[in-house]
Amino acid sequence: MSRADVLVDVAGLAAALGLADAPGEQVAGAFDDVEPPVVLDVRWALGQTDGRERYLEAHVPGAVFVDLETELAGPPSAAEGRHPLPDPAVLEAAARRWGVRAGASVVVYDAVGGTSAARAWWLLRWAGHTDVRLLDGGLAAWERAGLPVEDGEVRAEPGDLTVTPSGGTVDADDAARLASSGVLLDARAGERYRGEVEPVDPRAGHVPGAVSAPTSDNLTADGTFLPDDALRARFAALGVPGRGEVGVYCGSGVTAAHEVAAxxxxxxDAVLYAGSWSQWSNDPDRPVATGA
Incomplete structure (x- = not known):
């Protein structure tokens, strides 16, 4: 996989939507489809509940709102974590509501540098739909470029996607194994990894042997992904690629998907520990490490 397989820039999406001429320079993530891509707005952030309201105020023209809590996750529990993977039938029904068709291109975005939209990116790939990209820089980059937005609700023509779950995820036992036999990256903020604070989960700290790799460090100051060379240097410093398999976790399996994308x-290729810290920390039999 390459940058163009993961990302599309705002110029590329605008051209695909017929909102602007394609620029003379190469566009990251150019589309081959005759039909415009399906655009999904995943407006969500930890502790915020006004995603739909913000979407209704302004979104990329034609974008359909995606509810992360109910469509991109199953019911929360101590045993499964705060955002367990959704039931495939629930995801299939949601994707069809969004208008996702077999073979159609999909673009997902948010207003937080892709850290919530990446959950939709990862899930659609897990579901067997590989033609999906993150809008690099999200809504902020779109608005900085002076591109149009619209308000109100968009209702798409129903899609026909059939969800066929693939691999790409590991459970707690596999995460523990990866921490010693491969590389397990902890995508949370450094202070949560070190156990200095824990705002939502029952115990503070990290999976023993995991390496601190905050998701925010994948991004530049303007919320776009770092250039390829900078990403390579970042992950090389963390031991990737290196010994064995690479896995990623975060608080509840949302922002870790952003690290998988990076x-x-x-x-x-990295696997996602979907239960993440919210599952691990709820199991009293799981050991916890603190500090750097």
Missing amino acids: LAIVGV
């Missing part, structure tokens, strides 16, 4: 940009 690794994919530079050609590294």
Whole structure:
């Protein structure tokens, strides 16, 4: 996989939507489809509940709202975590509501640098739909470029996607194994990894042997992904690629998907520990490490 397989820039999406002429320079993630891509707005962030309201105020023209809590995750529990993978039938029904068709291109975005939209990116790939990209820089980059937005609700023509779950995920036992036999990256903020604070989960710290790799470090100051060389240098410093398999976790399996995407940009396949810290920390039999 390469950058163009993971990302599309705002110029490329605008051209695909017929909102602007394609620029003379190469566009990241150019589309081959005759039909415009399906665009999904995943407006969500930890502790915020006004995603739909913000979507209704302004979104990329034609974008359909995606509810992360109910469509991109199953019911939360101590045993499964705060955002377990959704039931395939639930995801299939949601994807069809969004208008996702077999063979159609999909673009997902948010207003937080792709850290929530990446959950939709990862899930659609897990579901067997590989033609999906993140809008690099999200809504902020779109608006900085002076591109149009619209308000109100968009209702798509129903799609026909059939969800066929693939691999790409590991459970707690496999995560523990990866921490010693491969590389397990912890995508949360450094202070949560070190156990200095824990705002939502029952115990503070990290999976023993995991390496701190905050998702925010995948991005530049303007919320776009780092250039390829910078991403390679970042992950090389963390031991990737290196020994064995690479896995990623975060608080509940949302922002870790962003790290999987960043690794994919530079050609590294990584698995997601979907239960993440919210599952691990709820199991009293799981050991916890603190500090750097």
